[in-house]
Amino acid sequence: MPDGVQNSHSVFKMEHLELAINLACDCNLSTRDITTLRERVNREGVSFLTIVLPRLSSALLEGISRGRFTTPNGFKAIRCSPIPVFMQDLFLKVFDSQGLYLGDQASDEAVRDIYQFSGFFYKAKAGFTSDQIETFSDRFIATDAELADHCFNDDDAVLRYARNLITNILGSFDPLNMVCKDGPGTTSNCDIVEKTTKRISSMRCTDWKYQSLFFANDDHEIDSVDQWPDRSAPFEEQISKVIFVEKDSRGPRVISAEPRECQWFQQGIRRFMYDSVDRSHLVKGEIQFSDQTQNGALALEASVSKKYATLDLKEASDRISIRLVESLFQGVPLLLEYMMVSRSDKAALPDGRIVTLNKFAPMGSAICFPVLSLAVWSLSKAIIALTTQNDFDEYIQENPDTGVYVYGDDIIVDSFYAIDVISTLEKYGLLVNKSKSFIHSDFAESCGVDAYKGRKITPVRLREFLYKKPLKKKGKSLPDIRMASHVETCNQLAHEGRYGAALYLANLIESNHGALPLGNPFDDFLCFHRGTILDRLCERETPRKIGYWRVESVKTTNPAETGWSHFQRTIRSLGNHAELPDFGTYDKYRSAYIARCQRPKVSYDYPPNKWLP
Numbered sequence: 001m002p003d004g005v006q007n008s009h010s011v012f013k014m015e016h017l018e019l020a021i022n023l024a025c026d027c028n029l030s031t032r033d034i035t036t037l038r039e040r041v042n043r044e045g046v047s048f049l050t051i052v053l054p055r056l057s058s059a060l061l062e063g064i065s066r067g068r069f070t071t072p073n074g075f076k077a078i079r080c081s082p083i084p085v086f087m088q089d090l091f092l093k094v095f096d097s098q099g100l101y102l103g104d105q106a107s108d109e110a111v112r113d114i115y116q117f118s119g120f121f122y123k124a125k126a127g128f129t130s131d132q133i134e135t136f137s138d139r140f141i142a143t144d145a146e147l148a149d150h151c152f153n154d155d156d157a158v159l160r161y162a163r164n165l166i167t168n169i170l171g172s173f174d175p176l177n178m179v180c181k182d183g184p185g186t187t188s189n190c191d192i193v194e195k196t197t198k199r200i201s202s203m204r205c206t207d208w209k210y211q212s213l214f215f216a217n218d219d220h221e222i223d224s225v226d227q228w229p230d231r232s233a234p235f236e237e238q239i240s241k242v243i244f245v246e247k248d249s250r251g252p253r254v255i256s257a258e259p260r261e262c263q264w265f266q267q268g269i270r271r272f273m274y275d276s277v278d279r280s281h282l283v284k285g286e287i288q289f290s291d292q293t294q295n296g297a298l299a300l301e302a303s304v305s306k307k308y309a310t311l312d313l314k315e316a317s318d319r320i321s322i323r324l325v326e327s328l329f330q331g332v333p334l335l336l337e338y339m340m341v342s343r344s345d346k347a348a349l350p351d352g353r354i355v356t357l358n359k360f361a362p363m364g365s366a367i368c369f370p371v372l373s374l375a376v377w378s379l380s381k382a383i384i385a386l387t388t389q390n391d392f393d394e395y396i397q398e399n400p401d402t403g404v405y406v407y408g409d410d411i412i413v414d415s416f417y418a419i420d421v422i423s424t425l426e427k428y429g430l431l432v433n434k435s436k437s438f439i440h441s442d443f444a445e446s447c448g449v450d451a452y453k454g455r456k457i458t459p460v461r462l463r464e465f466l467y468k469k470p471l472k473k474k475g476k477s478l479p480d481i482r483m484a485s486h487v488e489t490c491n492q493l494a495h496e497g498r499y500g501a502a503l504y505l506a507n508l509i510e511s512n513h514g515a516l517p518l519g520n521p522f523d524d525f526l527c528f529h530r531g532t533i534l535d536r537l538c539e540r541e542t543p544r545k546i547g548y549w550r551v552e553s554v555k556t557t558n559p560a561e562t563g564w565s566h567f568q569r570t571i572r573s574l575g576n577h578a579e580l581p582d583f584g585t586y587d588k589y590r591s592a593y594i595a596r597c598q599r600p601k602v603s604y605d606y607p608p609n610k611w612l613p
Contacts, residue, residue: 015466015508016121017041020049022500023120023493027113030089037086046465049121050249056084056118058435060094060111064452065441069099090114103442111452116459116498123461125246132251133244137349140242140254140318147321147358150429154327157386158424162378167331169280169374173272175338180213180268181572183366184589187260188241188348193558193586195260196565202229203236203261205341214264216571220564238262239354240344240362256364258344265342266366269335273370287373288407295405296449298412303444303451309418310444312436313376316409317363319430320372325360328375339367373406376425380404383424384417410446415439460492466508479513479594484551487516487526494532506534514547517599525550525597552595554588 017038024034040048055072063069069091071077075084082099083091093110095101153159182195190198200206200214206229215221238259244252258266277287288294302308313319329336339360347355347362361368384402404421405412413421418439422432438444444451450458464482486509493502506528510516518538519527526549528534561584569581 013041013046016046016049019462019466019501019504019508020121022504023117023498026498026500027117028090028109029087029113029117033087033089046121047249050124050126053118054122054249056087057115057122060091060114060118061438061443062435063095063099064101064106064111064443065438067101069095069101087114087117106442108453108455112455112457115450115452115457116496119459119461121249121462123248123463124465125463126249126465127246128244128252133350136244136251136254137242137351137353140347140349141353141355143315143318144355144358147319147323147429150321150323152324152428154323158379158382159327159428161382161385162375163328163331165282165378165381166328166374168282170273170276170329170332170335172276173332173335173338175213175334177272178213178268178338179271179572180264181568182260183258183263183267185263185364186243186257186589187263188239188257189259192589193556196569197227197558197560197562198260199227200229201236201259201261202231202233203238203259205238205261205265207235210265210341213268214261216564216568220568224562224564237346238344239346239348240364242347242349242362244350254363256344256347256362258365262342262344263366265338266361269338269342270366270370272335273367273374277370277374283377284403286403286405287377288405289370289373292407292410292447292449295407295410295412295447298405299444299446299449300451300454300456302412302415302438303442304454306440306442307415308412308444309415309439310437310446311411311413311418311422312433312445313409313411313425314431314433316372316376316430317361317368318359320360320368320375321358321429322360324375324428325371328378339371342367369408373408376409376411376430377404377406379424379428380406380411380413380417380421383420384413387417387420407447412446460489460496460498462489467512479549481551481592481594483509483513483549483594484526484592487528490534491521491529491532494529494534499533502533503536506537510537513549515545517546517548523600525600526594546599548597548599549594550597551592554591554593556586556588557584558586559584 020037020041021034024037029037040052044052052074055074059070059072069082071082071084075086077084078088078097081097083095083097090110090113093102093107094114095106182192184192186192187195189201200211206214211228212218212221214227215224238261240256240258240262243255243257245255247253274289277283277289285294298308299310302310325339326336329339343357343361343365345357347357349355360371381402381404384404388402402414402417411421418437422437425432436445442453448458449456464485466486467480467482486505490502490505490509493499493505515537517525517527518530518535519525521529528537566581566583573580
């Protein structure tokens with residue numbers, strides 16, 4: 001991480017340590033474990049909490065899945081046993097002294113406590129170093145190069161079946177009915193507020209054949225002649241810009257900022273794909289683009305019945321090759337033409353290297369997610385159908401469910417077909433993350449739901465590092481936007497019964513920003529939730545001067561916006577349940593700040609009705 005970030009985390013090491021100790025007590029760690037925790041954090045710093053400690057989570061899940069525990073790097077084991085010395089009392093409630101999984105005799109609470117404590121700091125945004133940027137850039141190039149060397153038969157039975165599915169789902173594509181728009185994110189060639197007033201670049205996707213799709217109607221196109229691409233200039237290359245953003249302790253997230261012109265097309269294709277999948281009688285709700293609850297519920301069921309396997313893909317968006325897309329979508333040639341026109345041919349890395357892409361679309365492209373989902377779903381459905389045709393054993397006759405439930409790179413299939421699905425996906429260039437995939441296991445995970453024996457054990461996670469003092473401006477305290485994340489974490493800890501950690505974090509928040517009100521989850525101001533241990537904050541003898549705060553989006557203006565461009569923004573907001581945009585005013589994408597708000601005049605307390613529980 002950058003030196004400034006690293007030093008900041010070192011300064012506030014004690015706050016993180018105290019929070020970890022309070023959580024350790026909540027998770028039933030022994031006095032010996034707390035002593036070890038204190039020693040290791042003092043010696044190794046916060047990196048012990050963010051990098052080393054989460055290895056126990058991975059080792060726990062692998063031990064449950066494989067039936068045998070192995071001590072991960074960074075931890076000493078008990079003599080003549082694979083059980084780690086640290087948290088040994090809890091681990092011995094899940095595994096025996098030889099590391100064998102206890103199965104039905106394993107303690108659910110011990111699994112929940114280990115998983116919560118070891119994973120709490122894992123998602124904290126830790127920044128990233130220049131060395132990490134170089135490493136992830138090299139990995140981006142290496143992964144893309146692998147796709148060029150990957151071979152498969154373009155006309156085998158699996159691809160033919162998958163192709164027919166996609167053709168039936170997307171066969172109604174008509175570019176005249178495509179509704180294009182600007183995306184919410186940044187682009188490689190203009191700022192978000194400049195998009196609607198930017199002159200269209202001369203690119204492959206802005207040729208005369210496609211130009212009319214950038215305008216609302218003929219009058220708009222004629223009135224906006226100053227925005228037409230320069231026909232005298234040669235086509236510019238469609239080059240995306242690879243950028244790195246904070247993710248977690250493992251390093252940055254790699255995403256792509258597409259050219260504005262490509263993004264415009266991609267948003268139109270994305271909407272068509274979403275609508276077509278939602279309407280298709282073939283999909284029957286098995287592919288989801290916005291609702292994760294179905295996969296989450298199936299993960300809970302899988303951890304009990306073991307009927308389903310939960311699979312996770314590694315570097316999924318970077319492993320859908322152009323060749324695979326061309327093979328799967330060749331039954332809809334007009335759609336494929338527009339998909340290929342909309343993609344970036346090359347990607348520019350931060351160090352100046354430019355890579356000719358073998359992948360279809362990296363993360364950041366608007367059609368990356370639907371294309372990935374359709375490819376994974378169709379290939380999985382194909383191999384299951386072909387397996388069923390050739391195998392009429394008793395299992396298939398008694399279990400006719402051949403559903404494949406997909407949300408991006410989260411896949412749920414019948415456990416009987418899981419191995420076939422894994423081998424098929426890897427045959428066509430995808431890579432299944434074995435350590436995060438679970439077949440016939442008491443643990444299952446999908447779409448943010450971690451389930452163990454039918455119980456949701458998803459850990460509460462600290463998303464932002466702690467800080468001790470608020471920023472100051474003209475003598476007034478200005479809350480950091482991280483305050484909102486810490487309040488949410490505090491409430492989650494309270495609801496999960498981690499009372500010591502919740503109270504410590506609440507007191508730290510109030511020491512920074514003053515007292516916060518008690519409220520309910522649906523209140524639009526920052527508050528601690530009543531009905532939890534946080535009610536104790538109002539029981540103090542010293543009066544609390546309450547401050548009311550809410551999260552506001554950062555807005556900026558573009559005085560050059562025209563009536564036509566505002567008209568386009570307005571009509572494209574109607575179907576998204578979004579607020580209609582004010583003329584010339586834009587929300588900065590994923591940018592927000594904390595602002596003061598008035599104390600609400602309406603009480604959210606429930607009335608004393610007898611019918612209430």
